[in-house]
Amino acid sequence: MPDMLSLTPLHPLHVELGARLVPFAGWEMPVQYSGIIEEHHAVRRACGLFDVSHMGEARVRGADAVRLLDRVMTNEMASLRAGHARYTVMCQPDGGCVDDVIVYRMGDAEFFICLNASNAAKDIAWLRTHAQGLSVEVVDECSRWAQLALQGPKAEEILAKVTTLPFASLRRFAFAEGIVADAAGCVVSRTGYTGSPGFEIYLPAETAVTVARALLEAGRPLGLIPTGLGARDSLRLEAGYPLYGHEISGTISPIQAGLGWAVKFSKPDFIGREALRRQAEGGPASSVTFFSLDDRRIARQGAAVFAGDLRVGEVLSGTQSPTLGKPIGSALIAAGQAAAGGLTVDIRGQRVPMVLSAGPFVK
Amino acid sequence: MSQVPTDLRYTKEHEWIRMRPDGTAEIGITDHAQSALGDVTYVDLPKAGAKFVAGDTFGTVESVKAASDLYAPVACEIIESNSALDGAPDLVNREPYAGAWMIRVRLADPSSISSLLDAAAYAAVL
Incomplete structure (x- = not known):
């Protein structure tokens, strides 16, 4: 059944909310409800609720x-x-x-x-x-869980209306287990993929619609709106977070992607250690750099990057940044070329100067 | 359901064309097209005097999701591009048939418009 798309437990709610549904990673997912830019701003300024049950x-x-x-x-x-x-x-x-x-x-x-x-x-x-030969089991729980991301400066205030879990004391990357909107067995985690404060909530699949409705209801007066994968992508790119298949992949290592902080060479052994160590010590052949453009056009995945007439890389992700009001993106660029400066990107036959960025576009 | 005004002509590529009393025509993209594109961030349009034959790419409309070529529905010469879209590309989403006309043109052959789809025929391809 190559063409059969999986549906998340929240699919009926997406239809009811008028979402535009698109195929994504084998799932039919909401790419937007009211519009990507409006949803993006809602997360930065108030709050958005994402269905990320495809995870x-x-x-x-x-x-x-x-x-x-x-x-x-x-x-x-x-x-x-x-x-x-x-x-x-x-x-x-x-x-x-x-x-x-x-x-x-x-x-x-x-x-x-x-x-x-x-x-x-x-x-x-x-x-x-x-795991073979070890005393450990790996249980596939993909179909057991739904997942919601409640993201934005109002997330904490909204969550407080539907749970008594002591989440306020959670620091980033800490989590608590308990009841959310009458659904038992939820995991509330202070994590996210947007660059705004917020939570990710793992919940038993059968409770997803009830919990999502309760959150949307509780959050409406505070500006909460349903948000889709389109805004999730522009938010994560502004925040400088990698997306598998773009900034990291089977051929782009964490060292190349600037994720060396998540690679612990102090561990005596792990898969990939020697190759990553060589890259970290010698410098990788190419690395991921973020950029913005002082232009109206977006440089999209696959666009070629040039230093003079020499092709030195290609764009991995590109979108319009609603926060900056200009195009942003990431590119894989050959060693030494990013520091040299003066790079351009080819957009439909025109070379547009790239402004390389040291850090994320939002803090 | 997207809107398809009955007083316009259309292409399968989701452009509309409106004849004006002075014999010139305005061209834009349909409600269906803007809805499929999502938030429009930029419209790249030709300068006055540029000439196109039917099917030529006359510009690009760019949304958060994708860049799409704009095709000339008929042979024409540009009289004016809509400069309002430069500062407010989201007009394409808000007023696809009014404020977001893209180019005003002189048709090489005014009768060529009759080869385009009428509203009923366009609605049938949606």
Whole structure:
């Protein structure tokens, strides 16, 4: 059934809310409701509610859980405390990325992992392959969970209306388990993919519509609107967050992507360590750089980057930044060329000067 | 359901053309097209005097999601491009058939418009 799209538990609500639904990573997902720019501003200024139930989930438990995860993940898992989460990459032996994920520590020997939708099946197979011979089980929980992202400066105030969980005390990347809008067994995590404050909520699939409705109701007076994957992409790009298949991939390593902070060479061994170490010490052949344009046109994925007449890279992601009011993007650029400056990008046959950016476009 | 005014002619590529009393014509993109594009951020239009034959790319409309070529419905010469779209490209989303006309043209052959779709025929391709 190659053409069959999966539907999230919130699909009926999307239809009711008038979302524009598009195929994404095998799912039919809302790309927008009222409009990408309006939804983007809502997240920066008030709050947005995203259905991100297409994301995959796996549970890893057993005496060797830490051993497995510290072998497959570039970041350190042994030091992660229960109730906390950590961003990490899973690498191939050559340093390319299998996926980037968030690992939640549920207990001494139990972890919960949030996986990219397009990689979930591959990730679970990868984890199971490397679990062989260890005392650990990898449970596929993809269909068990729905996931909502409540993102924006009003997120905390809105969440307070539907739960008594002590989430206010949670620091970034900490989480609590409990009841949200009468739904038991939810996980509320102070994480997000937008660059605005907020929460990601994992909830039992069958409770998703009820909880989403309760949040939308509670948040409406505070400016909460439903937000789609279109705004999610422009928000994450402004924040400088990588997207698998763009800034990281099977051929773009975390070192190239500027994610060296999530690669812990202090660990004696993990998959990809030697290749990544060579890149980190010698400098990678190319690396990811963010840019903006003082132009009206957007440089999109695949657009060629030039230094003079020499092609030195290509665009990985590009969009209009609603916050800056101009085009932004990311590009993979050959070593030394970014620092030299004077780069241009080809947009439909015209060379447009690139303004390289040291950090994210929003703080 | 997107709007399809009955007093215009259309192309399958979702452009509309409106004949004016002075014999010139205005060209823009349809409600269906703007809705499919989503938030328009930029419209790149030709200068006065530029000439096109039917099917030529005369400009580009860019949204957050994608850049799409604009095609000349009939052979024509540009009299004026709509400068209001430069400062307010979102007019394309708000008023696709009014404020967001894109080019005003002189037709090479005024009868060529009869080869285009009428509202009923365009509505049928949606």
